[in-house]
Amino acid sequence: MTDFSLTAxxxxxxxxxxxxxxxxxxxxAPRLRAxxxxxxxxxxxxxxxxxxxxxxxxxxxxxxxxxIFRCAKTVNGTLxxxxxxxxxxxxxxxxxxxxVLPAHPTAAHALVAHTRSQDTTPA
Amino acid sequence: MPQAEHATGPAGTPGRRTLSAAEAARMxxxxxxxxxxxxxxxxxxxxxxxxxxxxKVPVASVTIVDEDRIWFKAAHGLEGVSEISREPGLCGxxxxxxxxxxxxxxxxxxxxxxxxxxxxxxxxxxxxxxxIITGDGHRLGTVNILDTQPRxxxxxxxxxxxxxxxxxxxxxxxxxxxxxxxxxxxxxxIEQEEARQRADQDKNAIQAFASTLxxxxxxxxxPVVPGLELACHYATASPQNVGGDxxxxxxxxxxxxxxxLGDVCGKGPEAAALTSLTRYTxxxxxxxxxxxxxxxxxxxxxxxxxxxxGTRFCTAVFGVLEPHExxxxxxxxxxxxxxxxxxxxxxxxxxxxxPKGGMLIGALAGAHFASxxxxxxxxxxxxxxxxxxxEARTLGGDMIGEEGxxxxxxxxxxxxxxxxxxxxTVDLIDAMPHGAGDDVALLALSVPLADAADGxxxxxxxxxxxPAGETSESRP
Numbered sequence: 399m400t401d402f403s404l405t406a407x408x409x410x411x412x413x414x415x416x417x418x419x420x421x422x423x424x425x426x427a428p429r430l431r432a433x434x435x436x437x438x439x440x441x442x443x444x445x446x447x448x449x450x451x452x453x454x455x456x457x458x459x460x461x462x463x464x465x466i467f468r469c470a471k472t473v474n475g476t477l478x479x480x481x482x483x484x485x486x487x488x489x490x491x492x493x494x495x496x497x498v499l500p501a502h503p504t505a506a507h508a509l510v511a512h513t514r515s516q517d518t519t520p521a
Numbered sequence: 522m523p524q525a526e527h528a529t530g531p532a533g534t535p536g537r538r539t540l541s542a543a544e545a546a547r548m549x550x551x552x553x554x555x556x557x558x559x560x561x562x563x564x565x566x567x568x569x570x571x572x573x574x575x576x577k578v579p580v581a582s583v584t585i586v587d588e589d590r591i592w593f594k595a596a597h598g599l600e601g602v603s604e605i606s607r608e609p610g611l612c613g614x615x616x617x618x619x620x621x622x623x624x625x626x627x628x629x630x631x632x633x634x635x636x637x638x639x640x641x642x643x644x645x646x647x648x649x650x651x652x653i654i655t656g657d658g659h660r661l662g663t664v665n666i667l668d669t670q671p672r673x674x675x676x677x678x679x680x681x682x683x684x685x686x687x688x689x690x691x692x693x694x695x696x697x698x699x700x701x702x703x704x705x706x707x708x709x710x711i712e713q714e715e716a717r718q719r720a721d722q723d724k725n726a727i728q729a730f731a732s733t734l735x736x737x738x739x740x741x742x743x744p745v746v747p748g749l750e751l752a753c754h755y756a757t758a759s760p761q762n763v764g765g766d767x768x769x770x771x772x773x774x775x776x777x778x779x780x781x782l783g784d785v786c787g788k789g790p791e792a793a794a795l796t797s798l799t800r801y802t803x804x805x806x807x808x809x810x811x812x813x814x815x816x817x818x819x820x821x822x823x824x825x826x827x828x829x830x831g832t833r834f835c836t837a838v839f840g841v842l843e844p845h846e847x848x849x850x851x852x853x854x855x856x857x858x859x860x861x862x863x864x865x866x867x868x869x870x871x872x873x874x875x876p877k878g879g880m881l882i883g884a885l886a887g888a889h890f891a892s893x894x895x896x897x898x899x900x901x902x903x904x905x906x907x908x909x910x911x912e913a914r915t916l917g918g919d920m921i922g923e924e925g926x927x928x929x930x931x932x933x934x935x936x937x938x939x940x941x942x943x944x945x946t947v948d949l950i951d952a953m954p955h956g957a958g959d960d961v962a963l964l965a966l967s968v969p970l971a972d973a974a975d976g977x978x979x980x981x982x983x984x985x986x987x988p989a990g991e992t993s994e995s996r997p
Contacts, residue, residue: 424959456912456920461786464884468832485922493836493858494880494888 401453402426404433406442412475413512414442415505419451422459431462435469443475444512448505450481460489467499476500480508540588548588550659554693555700557585557592564692565595568664572685573597576678578647578668583689585653585662586616594662610636615650616660621679624648626671638667646671649679651686653693664689734793743770746778748844752939754947754963758909765792765835766907766962767800771807776844779807779816782905782964783837783859783882795833798823799882803839813839813855817882817890821857824883834883838862838905842966848899849968855892857882860911860923864895865902865942865967869934871927874903902937902967904930909961910946913953921949939965 401420408415414437422430437445445466449455463486467477479501482490490496502508540548551557565583572581580598584591591612592604607613610633615622627633627646638645650665664686743751751770765785773779781803785795799820806819816839824834836859842850854862854874858881861873876891897903912920921929929949933942942965950957 457784457786457908464786464834464881465832468884488923492860494878495858495884497880498885 402429404430406437408446408509409437409442412442413444413446414440415446415448415509417448417451417505419453421454422452422462423454423456424458427458427462430459431465434462434466438466438469438473438475443470443473444478445470445475446478446480446505446508446512448480448508449483449486450505452483452486455483455486455489457489460486460493463499464495467495478502478508478512480505544588547659547661550655550657551585551587551661554661554697556594556693556696557587559594561595562696565689566597568685568689568692569595569597572664572666572682575681576649576666576674578666580643580667581665582667583653583662583664584612586612586660591662605637608636610634611638611645611648612650612663612665615663615665616652619652619654619660621649621651621683623674623679625673628671643667644669649674649682651679651682653686653690655690656694661690661693744772744778746770746842747776748968749778749842749850750939750967750969752943752965754943754961756909756950756957757960758958765796766909766960767796768905768962768964769800769804770964771804773807773811773841777811778842779804779811779840780842780905780964780966781837781839782907782962783835783857784907784909784960784962785835786833788960791833795824795835798827799835799837803837807839807841811841813841813853813892814890817855817857817879818888821882821885821888821890825886834881836860837882840903842897845896845898848971849901850897851894852897852903852966853892853894855879855890857888857890858884860906860908863904863927863930864897865904865930865933865937867900867934867936869931871930873923873927897966897968899968899970900936902939902942902965904942904946905964906946907960907962909957909959910950910963912959913950913957913961914955916954921953936970937967938969939967942967 402422403419405417405419406414407417416434416437418430420426434445434447447463447466452459463477463479470477477499479499481504482501487496487501490499490501500511502511569581569583573579580596582593582597582599583595584593586592586607589607590604591607593599593602596602610627610630611624614632624630624633625647627636627639627648633639633648636645645667647668647670648665650663652660653662653664654660664682666682743753753768755766755768765788766783767785768780768782770778770780783799785792785799802820802823803816806816810816817837820837836857838854838856838859838861840852840854840862842852845851854876856876856879858879861875864872864874874893874895876893879890880888882888906926911922911926914920915925933945943963946963950961
């Protein structure tokens with residue numbers, strides 16, 4: 399009924415960049431969660447979610463993001479968001495998650511930031 | 522040609538109370554066909570009529586030999602006779618052997634000569650009977666022919682009579698098979714009906730259980746708090762799904778009261794269990810240290826430590842009310858990732874009570890919370906809500922949103938009444954094309970104006986619980 403898609407575009411090593419498009423609601427949130435968790439399970443413990451094409455996000459979508467974040471954390475990974483819709487950004491602020499979930503204006507910014515953080519991380 | 526053989530079977534003696542094993546087994550077979558005392562049946566009548574015609578005798582019958590009588594399933598030429606006593610000589614003897622019994626002249630037969638049919642008005646002189654033998658060897662009765670004249674019949678004739686008896690047995694077998702099929706079908710229908718009733722009962726029990734559980738997740742009614750008007754509304758998106766929204770108002774001792782409202786992520790029994798844990802933890806934590814910041818920190822720790830909770834978390838607003846020295850209440854509020862409470866004034870001013878930095882509860886270790894203190898004066902109110910309200914969609918498909926809710930609340934002016942705020946907000950939800958679409962919990966607190974408070978003998982408390990999509994009429 400509601401449109402939703404998750405396309406993993408840039409997947410090398412332990413990093414995955416996934417473009418999320420459509421509506422994040424009670425119908426699609428479980429798919430977002432399942433597909434993102436599958437990427438983490440495949441070894442991409444650092445996940446960048448590009449939300450630029452997300453047209454709608456309610457608390458179900460938000461809950462899915464929290465679930466993904468906590469899953470990444472259990473394998474010492476990270477969840478980074480890019481192009482966060484206004485409403486979701488307010489929810490992240492409201493819940494204090496903006497402090498632990500880095501958000502970047504675009505996926506490119508997020509990739510650059512990730513590369514830098516990898517460079518500074520001791521091998 | 523077989524001649525009369527009068528073996529004296531044990532059952533052949535009238536008045537015997539105990540049956541031989543063989544006769545008991547034969548009677549079991551008779552009963553199995555369930556044919557005794559059934560109404561006349563065309564198929565059997567035709568066999569009797571055919572026998573009479575074939576052998577050119579005035580009387581032919583199909584009999585079933587019961588324990589103590591000979592019952593006529595079909596009787597051609599014997600109008601009005603349905604049974605006779607089981608005395609030896611004719612049918613009583615015929616069922617004692619597998620062969621067809623032929624008595625060419627009853628007056629010369631030592632046993633038949635004393636039979637009632639022979640000595641009585643019928644004056645039977647000729648008798649021939651083929652036993653009806655079941656597949657397992659039981660002789661149920663006979664197909665027989667009678668005449669008032671002595672006569673002889675050929676070997677072919679006796680074979681024909683035996684064939685007629687076999688036809689009768691076939692008919693009885695078909696009848697039994699149909700009867701059994703019918704019984705099986707009836708049993709199956711009864712079983713299905715019983716299964717359906719059981720399923721209905723189970724379903725009702727489960728629903729009753731769920732709604733009972735759900736009731737335990739809600740305060741039965743808000744308490745009466747002196748100097749404060751309280752009202753609330755609770756609606757689940759579906760009556761079957763126990764909701765994850767919760768609220769409570771309870772005394773802290775002295776003149777202080779605590780209140781909270783929140784939302785557990787997800788739905789169903791697991792969310793309900795978390796709701797329950799959250800409510801009791803908040804109550805218990807507040808009794809140890811009512812500082813809202815500390816209470817939410819305790820809840821965060823409790824949720825993270827409970828392995829049964831899994832990855833679920835919640836959001837909540839928790840507040841403490843203390844009567845202000847002059848008028849109204851001092852309210853200290855902490856939020857944990859929850860939309861802010863709204864401070865409503867008579868002017869129509871709507872102010873979000875939003876302490877900076879309150880995080881989700883039960884999602885992160887070391888989450889921090891912050892609190893804020895306001896003064897709730899006479900004619901002012903506080904509205905707490907769950908996001909089912911702001912996420913309700915308008916006709917255009919947009920959510921009401923915090924902006925929409927703020928605009929709606931700002932349009933209300935005059936002294937704030939908790940009951941009216943709840944009533945109007947429920948009307949707002951009901952005006953949406955699909956209602957809330959999710960669970961909604963609302964809690965409002967207001968301080969009546971001094972003169973209004975004087976007129977009140979008790980503070981008004983309104984409480985409504987209704988499934989979403991239905992107009993809630995239960996407010997007193």
